Amino acid sequence: VGNDGQFAKFCAAVGLDDLPANPDFATNPARVANRVKLRERMIEALKIFDRDPLLAKLEAASVPASPINTIGQMFADPQTIARGMRLDLDDGHGNLLPSVRAPMVMSGTPLIYERPSPRLGEHTQEILAELEKSGQ
Template sequence: ASPINTIGQMFADPQAIARGMRLDLDDGHGNRLPSVRAPMVMSGTPLVYERPSPRLGEHTAEILAELERAAK
Protein backbone atom coordinates (compact mmCIF):
# COMPACT_ATOMS: atom_id res chain seq x y z
CA ALA A 1 0.00 0.00 0.00
CA SER A 2 1.08 3.56 -0.58
CA PRO A 3 -0.34 7.05 -0.15
CA ILE A 4 -2.72 8.51 -2.71
CA ASN A 5 -1.13 11.67 -4.06
CA THR A 6 -2.60 14.66 -5.82
CA ILE A 7 -1.33 15.40 -9.33
CA GLY A 8 0.91 18.14 -7.89
CA GLN A 9 2.36 15.77 -5.29
CA MET A 10 2.99 13.16 -7.94
CA PHE A 11 4.90 15.59 -10.16
CA ALA A 12 6.90 16.79 -7.13
CA ASP A 13 7.86 13.26 -6.05
CA PRO A 14 11.66 12.76 -6.26
CA GLN A 15 11.27 9.45 -8.12
CA ALA A 16 8.91 10.97 -10.70
CA ILE A 17 11.36 13.82 -11.21
CA ALA A 18 14.34 11.44 -11.50
CA ARG A 19 12.51 9.34 -14.10
CA GLY A 20 11.38 12.41 -16.07
CA MET A 21 7.72 11.43 -15.81
CA ARG A 22 6.32 14.90 -16.56
CA LEU A 23 5.97 16.04 -20.15
CA ASP A 24 4.63 19.42 -21.22
CA LEU A 25 3.15 18.90 -24.68
CA ASP A 26 1.89 21.49 -27.17
CA ASP A 27 -1.84 21.04 -27.86
CA GLY A 28 -1.67 22.79 -31.23
CA HIS A 29 -3.61 25.80 -29.87
CA GLY A 30 -0.68 27.57 -28.21
CA ASN A 31 -1.06 25.79 -24.87
CA ARG A 32 1.41 23.54 -23.08
CA LEU A 33 -0.45 20.74 -21.30
CA PRO A 34 1.11 18.74 -18.48
CA SER A 35 1.20 15.07 -19.35
CA VAL A 36 2.67 11.89 -17.92
CA ARG A 37 4.98 9.67 -19.95
CA ALA A 38 4.78 5.90 -19.85
CA PRO A 39 6.76 4.48 -16.91
CA MET A 40 8.63 1.90 -18.98
CA VAL A 41 11.77 2.93 -20.84
CA MET A 42 13.08 0.88 -23.75
CA SER A 43 16.51 1.86 -25.01
CA GLY A 44 16.12 0.18 -28.40
CA THR A 45 12.70 1.59 -29.20
CA PRO A 46 12.13 4.82 -27.26
CA LEU A 47 8.58 6.17 -27.23
CA VAL A 48 7.91 9.47 -28.98
CA TYR A 49 5.38 11.91 -27.53
CA GLU A 50 4.21 14.32 -30.21
CA ARG A 51 0.88 15.50 -28.82
CA PRO A 52 -1.13 15.35 -25.58
CA SER A 53 -4.15 13.17 -24.93
CA PRO A 54 -7.21 14.35 -26.84
CA ARG A 55 -9.64 16.75 -25.26
CA LEU A 56 -13.08 15.47 -24.35
CA GLY A 57 -14.96 14.87 -27.60
CA GLU A 58 -12.07 16.07 -29.78
CA HIS A 59 -12.26 13.11 -32.18
CA THR A 60 -15.91 12.11 -31.74
CA ALA A 61 -17.03 13.12 -35.25
CA GLU A 62 -14.14 11.27 -36.94
CA ILE A 63 -14.70 8.10 -34.91
CA LEU A 64 -18.46 8.07 -35.54
CA ALA A 65 -17.90 8.62 -39.27
CA GLU A 66 -15.42 5.73 -39.37
CA LEU A 67 -17.84 3.44 -37.51
CA GLU A 68 -20.62 4.40 -39.92
CA ARG A 69 -18.42 3.59 -42.95
CA ALA A 70 -17.42 0.24 -41.39
CA ALA A 71 -21.05 -0.69 -40.77
CA LYS A 72 -21.97 -0.33 -44.47
Protein backbone atom coordinates in the same frame (compact mmCIF):
# COMPACT_ATOMS: atom_id res chain seq x y z
CA VAL B 1 -4.43 -5.57 2.29
CA GLY B 2 -3.14 -8.47 0.26
CA ASN B 3 -3.37 -11.41 2.66
CA ASP B 4 -4.17 -12.44 6.22
CA GLY B 5 -0.61 -11.84 7.43
CA GLN B 6 -0.58 -8.31 6.06
CA PHE B 7 -4.00 -7.72 7.58
CA ALA B 8 -2.68 -8.73 11.02
CA LYS B 9 0.33 -6.40 10.62
CA PHE B 10 -1.94 -3.58 9.45
CA CYS B 11 -4.25 -4.06 12.43
CA ALA B 12 -1.34 -4.05 14.88
CA ALA B 13 0.05 -0.86 13.34
CA VAL B 14 -3.22 1.07 13.59
CA GLY B 15 -4.51 -0.20 16.93
CA LEU B 16 -7.08 -2.72 15.73
CA ASP B 17 -5.42 -5.64 17.50
CA ASP B 18 -8.70 -7.50 18.11
CA LEU B 19 -9.68 -7.83 14.45
CA PRO B 20 -7.39 -10.64 13.20
CA ALA B 21 -8.72 -13.04 15.86
CA ASN B 22 -12.35 -12.07 15.27
CA PRO B 23 -14.03 -14.73 13.05
CA ASP B 24 -15.78 -11.92 11.13
CA PHE B 25 -12.39 -10.61 9.97
CA ALA B 26 -9.88 -13.46 10.36
CA THR B 27 -9.79 -14.40 6.65
CA ASN B 28 -10.16 -12.49 3.43
CA PRO B 29 -13.52 -14.12 2.56
CA ALA B 30 -14.78 -13.20 6.05
CA ARG B 31 -13.57 -9.60 5.63
CA VAL B 32 -15.32 -9.35 2.26
CA ALA B 33 -18.55 -10.75 3.72
CA ASN B 34 -18.34 -8.27 6.61
CA ARG B 35 -16.84 -5.33 4.75
CA VAL B 36 -19.39 -2.78 5.97
CA LYS B 37 -18.52 -3.47 9.63
CA LEU B 38 -14.82 -3.65 8.80
CA ARG B 39 -14.91 -0.35 6.93
CA GLU B 40 -16.60 1.37 9.88
CA ARG B 41 -13.94 0.10 12.28
CA MET B 42 -11.10 1.07 9.95
CA ILE B 43 -12.44 4.57 9.33
CA GLU B 44 -12.76 5.18 13.05
CA ALA B 45 -9.22 3.90 13.74
CA LEU B 46 -7.60 5.80 10.87
CA LYS B 47 -9.17 9.18 11.73
CA ILE B 48 -6.44 9.90 14.26
CA PHE B 49 -3.60 9.63 11.73
CA ASP B 50 -2.18 12.16 9.33
CA ARG B 51 -1.15 10.70 5.99
CA ASP B 52 2.64 10.75 6.17
CA PRO B 53 2.99 9.42 9.74
CA LEU B 54 0.52 6.64 8.89
CA LEU B 55 2.50 5.69 5.78
CA ALA B 56 5.72 5.61 7.83
CA LYS B 57 4.04 3.42 10.46
CA LEU B 58 2.76 0.99 7.80
CA GLU B 59 6.15 0.85 6.09
CA ALA B 60 7.83 0.09 9.43
CA ALA B 61 5.31 -2.75 9.91
CA SER B 62 6.04 -4.14 6.39
CA VAL B 63 2.51 -3.36 5.21
CA PRO B 64 2.43 -2.35 1.53
CA ALA B 65 0.93 1.13 1.27
CA SER B 66 1.28 4.27 -0.78
CA PRO B 67 -0.31 7.70 -0.79
CA ILE B 68 -3.03 8.92 -3.08
CA ASN B 69 -1.47 12.05 -4.50
CA THR B 70 -2.83 15.11 -6.19
CA ILE B 71 -1.41 15.83 -9.65
CA GLY B 72 0.84 18.50 -8.11
CA GLN B 73 2.14 16.08 -5.46
CA MET B 74 2.80 13.45 -8.11
CA PHE B 75 4.86 15.85 -10.23
CA ALA B 76 6.79 17.02 -7.12
CA ASP B 77 7.57 13.48 -5.95
CA PRO B 78 11.34 12.82 -5.94
CA GLN B 79 10.89 9.50 -7.78
CA THR B 80 8.82 11.16 -10.52
CA ILE B 81 11.51 13.82 -10.91
CA ALA B 82 14.41 11.33 -10.82
CA ARG B 83 12.83 9.18 -13.52
CA GLY B 84 11.96 12.17 -15.73
CA MET B 85 8.30 11.16 -15.82
CA ARG B 86 6.88 14.62 -16.59
CA LEU B 87 6.27 15.68 -20.16
CA ASP B 88 4.88 19.00 -21.28
CA LEU B 89 3.02 18.44 -24.54
CA ASP B 90 1.69 21.13 -26.86
CA ASP B 91 -2.09 20.93 -27.16
CA GLY B 92 -2.04 22.37 -30.68
CA HIS B 93 -3.31 25.73 -29.44
CA GLY B 94 -0.04 27.02 -28.00
CA ASN B 95 -0.61 25.65 -24.51
CA LEU B 96 1.64 23.18 -22.77
CA LEU B 97 -0.22 20.43 -20.93
CA PRO B 98 1.58 18.60 -18.14
CA SER B 99 1.56 14.90 -18.94
CA VAL B 100 3.14 11.69 -17.68
CA ARG B 101 5.33 9.53 -19.87
CA ALA B 102 5.04 5.76 -19.99
CA PRO B 103 6.83 4.10 -17.05
CA MET B 104 8.93 1.77 -19.20
CA VAL B 105 11.95 3.07 -21.09
CA MET B 106 13.32 1.16 -24.07
CA SER B 107 16.72 2.27 -25.29
CA GLY B 108 16.40 0.74 -28.76
CA THR B 109 12.90 1.98 -29.50
CA PRO B 110 12.15 5.09 -27.46
CA LEU B 111 8.53 6.20 -27.39
CA ILE B 112 7.69 9.38 -29.25
CA TYR B 113 5.08 11.64 -27.71
CA GLU B 114 3.58 13.79 -30.44
CA ARG B 115 0.55 15.17 -28.65
CA PRO B 116 -1.37 14.93 -25.39
CA SER B 117 -4.40 12.75 -24.81
CA PRO B 118 -7.44 13.97 -26.74
CA ARG B 119 -9.89 16.30 -25.07
CA LEU B 120 -13.34 14.96 -24.28
CA GLY B 121 -15.22 14.60 -27.55
CA GLU B 122 -12.27 15.77 -29.66
CA HIS B 123 -12.50 12.84 -32.11
CA THR B 124 -16.18 11.99 -31.81
CA GLN B 125 -17.12 13.06 -35.33
CA GLU B 126 -14.22 11.20 -36.95
CA ILE B 127 -15.08 8.01 -35.05
CA LEU B 128 -18.77 8.25 -35.92
CA ALA B 129 -17.90 8.80 -39.58
CA GLU B 130 -15.64 5.71 -39.56
CA LEU B 131 -18.37 3.62 -37.95
CA GLU B 132 -20.89 4.81 -40.52
CA LYS B 133 -18.54 3.83 -43.36
CA SER B 134 -18.03 0.37 -41.90
CA GLY B 135 -21.77 -0.17 -41.45
CA GLN B 136 -21.62 -0.55 -37.66
